[in-house]
Amino acid sequence: MNSKERKIGGADIVWKVLIEEGVDTVFGYPGGSVLPLYDALSYYQDKIRHVLVRHEQAASMAADGYARASGKVGVCFATSGPGATNLITGIANAYMDSIPMVAITGQVPSPLIGTDGFQEIDIAGVTIPITKQNYVVEDVNDLPRILKEAFFLAREGRPGPVLVDLPKDIAAMEYKKHFDYGRIKLNLAGYKPNYAGSKPMIMKAISLIEKAKKPIALIGHGVILSEAYKELEEFVRKCDIPVISTILGHGAIPYDHPNYYGIIGMHGMKYCNEATTEADLLIGIGIRFDDRITGRVSDFASKAKIIHIDIDPAEIRKIVPAEVPIVGDIKKVLVEINKEVKPMRNEPWNKKLTKLKEEFNFKKVEEMNRKKGDTLIHHGDLLRDIFEITKGNALMVTDVGQHQMLAWQYYPQKKPRKWLTSGGLGAMGYGLPAAMGAKLARPKEDVWLIVGDGGMQMNIQELMTLVQDKINIKICIFNNFYLGMVRQWQEMFYEENYSQVNFLNPDYVKIADAYGIKGYKATTIEEAKKINREIVKLNEPVIVDYHMQKLGNVFPMVTAGASLKETRIK
């Protein structure tokens, strides 16, 4: 039947809105309460690709990966009850890292709501603390407005996930009005993000910047969310300000930029951590001063005045006392600063940091911490090789744990949106689905997933999605047969009492084979290098099981609750 002859129902409205919003790929899993949506999908498949995941958690995480890699809103679908609850970790992840996402869940038919019906869960109630907004649709005539608001809210201001819960009967109900998306009005009287930034505050910031002798720009995810790369580059070049990045700001400025020094935080570079302690001015740009970034807050940037630029007023003075708060869109605020600020040189300060950067010998840190007699692969050797063969151009996705921190340390980025990691939530299992989403968003990019043996097993079922949807990513399992980061903490803080971290793994080559994916195993760096040179040429999904040194640790490290001054290198 031609879609023009069909009666248009609530389910059609969903797909029509998605098309209007420029959505080309969605991730989901069907079930009883979303049947009308999946039925209608058949009529829109020429415009929208639906990726059938194997677990709803992967749908929300893939939508997140898609959003991070593309800058567009990620969309996921699930049925009511267990389908909806399975989305939760991915939604929470998007909430913590400010990722634009619209999650659409089926719900039991309206008359059954509140009766504890089969597969009924109050998903709107459940997701209140982890969504920017959510809706339960009660009238099919409200559906276009609700969806339009959902996309608007997901994207505008500080981005975040929005959930729309759609009862089955409403999805199946006929939509009798004329569908004209452009004319749908939003009903969001209470939502007015401040984009411009206050002029007096901007002028005050400029006067601090011009007086500072030891300024530092600490950049975060906000720079990427605001796409303020050019403006940031102009600002730090013009004012000669050293730049240090948080884990989610990674790639917002090219690593070879003369003003870029490196990464900050619990596993940041020692000299970067120490530089913040010495700075007389700290300009936080699109960051929320997470505890993994600041270390002990009372010691953080203790000699510095703080300028804090962020779109979310609730982030201002939440953690650190900012002398000059600027609430606004990073890009717009930087444009204003760049217009007014005088060009400057901070030569002695930059020279000092450059010297510290050169003196900080990462290989020496490695050598100090290498466990003697272990012939398995060392993470430093492997990550350097991956950087070399990909020429530093890969779109890197990680899971959560030691390998994540190591990939951050060893794989500097030249471009934004090529570093995807679960920052705020630290959700194991994120890597594989996020890499899927990233590859579908950016098919021309070479997507490499670095994942631990723990995280690999959290969403391993998605290997089949890779095959079915021909998603070509390289999966590098950093396999040390341990939950490495937990083991490291047990080694350092629990007297080597290795409790429940010893990890038995399947034979990943056989696993790969069972899924119809090419699989490799490397136990020495020589084998690994050979395999890397082979897989880099492959145009299909591939798994490499790298057997890593069992007791490898991540350094530098700031112990939880310690000051950044106390960054340990062993």
Place this chain on the structure above:
Amino acid sequence: MNKIYLITLLTQDHKGVLNRITSVIRRRQFDICTVAANSTELKGVTRVTFLVQGKSDIDQLIKQVYKIVEVTKVVELKTETSIMRELALVKIGLKESLKSDLLKCIDAFDGEILDAMNTHISVQIVGNPQKIDSFVNMVKSFGIITVTRSGVVALRQGL
């Protein structure tokens, strides 16, 4: 130390918005002492007034509540410069021997008797929270059957 704060807000009267607001209050580690919500002079707009207590930063709570999409305004009212009122309905057991004492007491608090039987008397008291506390304390010895108190509503003094 726990401190008590009075906050009042305006919100679009959408379904579930009170749920969202109370969720934020809980999450930012405040306890709700009283809550009052009702319509305003503006169509479709509800005013909600909370007395909350907690150790955390009240400015942070206000900013977080303001982030809720439907919420259009949030302010902290200083208790010392605000008019605060709540209403209590108190049902008190009636003993003939104490009747005149009880009536005197109700009169002293400008109470209004809404229901009186041989066995009990129901009284409405309006005032600031301290006045209600005092009344409840005062009539305890007569034998309180039920106390039901509304949340505090408040206005800033002056224009």
